[in-house]
Amino acid sequence: MNFFLFFYHTVRFWIVIIILSIILGTLATTLRIFDKSGNLSHKIAALWSKLICQLNGIKVEITGIENILSDRPQIFIANHQSYYDIFALSGYLGVQLRWVSKAVLFRIPFMGWAMSAAGYISVERNNRRQSYQAFLSTLEAIKAGSSVVVFPEGTRSEKGTIGIFKKGSQLLAQRAKVPIVPITIIGTRDIIRKGSMLIRPKAVRIIISPCITLEEDDAKKGDEILQEIRNIICANFKDF
Numbered sequence: 001m002n003f004f005l006f007f008y009h010t011v012r013f014w015i016v017i018i019i020l021s022i023i024l025g026t027l028a029t030t031l032r033i034f035d036k037s038g039n040l041s042h043k044i045a046a047l048w049s050k051l052i053c054q055l056n057g058i059k060v061e062i063t064g065i066e067n068i069l070s071d072r073p074q075i076f077i078a079n080h081q082s083y084y085d086i087f088a089l090s091g092y093l094g095v096q097l098r099w100v101s102k103a104v105l106f107r108i109p110f111m112g113w114a115m116s117a118a119g120y121i122s123v124e125r126n127n128r129r130q131s132y133q134a135f136l137s138t139l140e141a142i143k144a145g146s147s148v149v150v151f152p153e154g155t156r157s158e159k160g161t162i163g164i165f166k167k168g169s170q171l172l173a174q175r176a177k178v179p180i181v182p183i184t185i186i187g188t189r190d191i192i193r194k195g196s197m198l199i200r201p202k203a204v205r206i207i208i209s210p211c212i213t214l215e216e217d218d219a220k221k222g223d224e225i226l227q228e229i230r231n232i233i234c235a236n237f238k239d240f
Contacts, residue, residue: 006200009056009081013199016055024048025110037144038119038211041098045118053223057201058084060092064208067181073147074179074211077169079162079233080151082188088204089149089183098141100134113124119146135172142176149183152226156194162234170214170226180209180212182229184236207236 028044035041053060068074076093078085090097099115104123106112116122119141122136138148150172152165173180184207191202209232214225 002094008202010197010199013052013056014197017052018057020051021110021114024051025114028114029110031072031173032117038098038117041118042098042146045114046090046094046097048091048114049071049087049221051090052087055226060088060204062092062206062208064210065094066207067210067229068093069181069211070095070177070232071141073143073145073176075169075176075182075228076147076149076181077152077165077233078149078185078231079237080153080156080182080221081160081185082156082192082194082239084191084204085151085156085185085231086111088185088188088206093147093208094184096146098136098138098146098218100148100150118199134210135168137177138172142172142178152230157189158194160189160210162230162237165226165230167223167226170223173214179213180225180229181211182209182232183207184209184233186237209236 025049026042028041028048031040031044032038052058073165076089078089086099098118099120099153100123101115101120103124106115106120108120121134121137121141124130152167152169153163154166155163157163169180186205186207187202188204190200191204192199212225212229
């Protein structure tokens, strides 16, 4: 991609995200007045995410959409390649989601207000007490009928590899007593890399694998299942 085309895509992305954040962020915040559940606000946030993909020429292809459970909440466990993971998943999974996000994002005008309106959960990662409160809030969101997305690596990949999965997602599934759905995300790192604000339009592929049920009182099995989920995601990722 030549410099001018690269520059064009980057400028277009930031113009689109700012305009959409102002318009749809205001709408999502307003809808919270009429819908305290945050469901309508999340639908607006999902539209915001989908438009960010479409208006920036990002094609998202989903395989295994039939593996999403339509009658109950679930925990989606995904690898984390880029900020664009959030746009792709929020825009195309088609279910009520509640995200656990860094507290600093909630302070961004319009976008942060919409996140609060949708019932997303703020967390200060370096504050253990606040992290535990976010864990409890996530449990409440699941029990209220919303699904959540967890990136068990804890951060975006710098080199494009898949890191070790931390146990938080396993504990959440055990406590919430809901199925885990593995998700493999491919291509988002090529769009925007960790530490960069530059955009390279690329296709995104999302692979949704069949759900896995985790028993609450079997911690050893939980460790094995978490590794099994990582193996599934790594195998899907390697194939592309």
